[in-house]
Amino acid sequence: MHRLTDQRDERGRSVRVLIVSHTNLSWTATYARYFAGRGDMVQVVSFHPDRVPGVPCEFVGVEPFDKYANKQLYLTRAPRVAAISRRFRPDVVLATYLISNGLSAALACDAPLVVSARGGDVRDLYARGDWRNVARRIVIRFVCDRAEAVHCVSGELRERLLELGVSAARIFEWPMGVDLRRFAPGLRPAPDGHIRMICTRKHEPIYDIPTILNAVARLDDRDRVRLTIAGGGHLLEAHRRRVADLGLHDVVDLTGERPNEEIARMLASSDIYISASHSDGTSSSLLEAMACGVFPVVSRIPANTAWVREGRDGLMFTPGRADELAGALRRAIRDSEMRRTAGVENRRKVERDGDLSRNLARTAELLERVVAATRRGAA
Structure with missing residues (x-):
């Protein structure tokens, strides 16, 4: 893929990024603010009712939110996600968690898709031989086949994706990382000696x-x-x-x-x-x-x-x-x-x-490459 140096095309138009991710998870706001700070147009779609201040968010779930229930919503609310996508007209979609937000985005969005595997979404969670493990693997393969690129946050997840048949050329690995300015060593030991x-x-x-x-x-x-x-x-x-x-x-x-x-x-x-x-x-x-x-x-x-x-x-x-x-x-x-x-x-x-700023830039570069490849293909 052609590598771009800036996330704007030759006409200076900012990229439109649709983020499908739970807003109660810290990385959703981190991604949204990072891309908005670059001058890109950002829209968040979430199955959780929390908002990201300063970024447009659309809630498509139900209240009260329960991560262990209502999993059918990732299927049944796909038409609502599709309507938001058609209205926003994204250049690229970023969805975190393959079997939830990734599934909804894969079903709903026509724009190029980048999905991010975070951990439990690609592992077998049930006893060996349980049909639910088979169903999860089918969903994972469907989502990854639909995606232009699959990001994962660890080498263990990369190996798991390879075992599931995802092409190595489409897997990109780096952690989310942390803000090194905010998280820095302080004074020790505590004054009371504990x-x-x-x-x-x-x-x-x-x-x-x-x-x-x-x-x-x-x-x-x-x-x-x-x-x-x-x-x-x-x-x-x-x-x-x-x-x-x-x-x-x-x-x-x-x-x-x-x-x-x-x-x-x-x-x-x-x-x-x-x-x-x-x-x-x-x-x-x-x-x-x-x-x-x-x-x-x-x-x-x-x-x-x-x-x-x-x-x-x-x-x-x-x-x-x-x-x-x-x-x-x-x-x-x-x-x-x-x-x-x-x-x-x-x-x-x-x-x-594990530098957050560096790894966000790597994520931006990945989206840039996907957008550039899509535009070249449409030319």
């Missing part, structure tokens, strides 16, 4: 907050530590009850959802980052912590092993094993030099491979 631990994952089953709570309850010297879990989710109240049951109310603070600016400040004053996730694409939460120089203690899953060298840049544990996590936390608490050395290296690693 070891500050933090988890910025949501209270949803896949992130397994109970394993973190059970591990902290196993620590003999837990009077030395403080754990903040900054995230929302439908299990938040259940986890608050679990904190009380474990007698951790003086150790653990469940803050609920917090804005990015506050998360950045929390990370900058923390010593240890914890994630017990059972599955991820590339975890922006992990990259944010690494950018802030916070020592990661994370589950041993492919998304994390791609970024963390166990025993050097961080420590790992088997998903669901609170005993292993407790052991890793004890080691991290004791070894301040390991934490310091890893913090410096992890910051460099994110600067090299």
